[in-house]
Amino acid sequence: MKKVKIAGSHTLIVSCGHCKTSLLSYQKVGKGRLLRLYLERINFSDTPLQQELICPNCGELIALLATTKAKSFYKMKRGKYNIKRIND
Numbered sequence: 001m002k003k004v005k006i007a008g009s010h011t012l013i014v015s016c017g018h019c020k021t022s023l024l025s026y027q028k029v030g031k032g033r034l035l036r037l038y039l040e041r042i043n044f045s046d047t048p049l050q051q052e053l054i055c056p057n058c059g060e061l062i063a064l065l066a067t068t069k070a071k072s073f074y075k076m077k078r079g080k081y082n083i084k085r086i087n088d
């Protein structure tokens with residue numbers, strides 16, 4: 001399945017800050033830190049997208065699901081993840 005690229009976005013790989021396992025691929029829009037991970041912008045995930053985003057390898061809690069009226073997103077835990085930008 002090919003997703004439409006969001007204008008002005010770039011792809012990030014989010015990995016566990018503890019064991020470095022890759023967790024998911026995400027379309028980040030704009031600059032700035034990754035504090036919220038909107039579900040609609042996740043390209044694919046190697047870990048189940050549940051109420052808690054947990055590293056499948058080491059069990060580290062990476063983020064917690066939050067929901068506003070409009071959107072669902074993961075609230076990222078500081079220092080619990082790494083991001084790597086992919087040029088595309």
Ligand SMILES: [Zn+2]
Nearest residue numbers: 016019055058
């Ligand atoms: Zn881990």
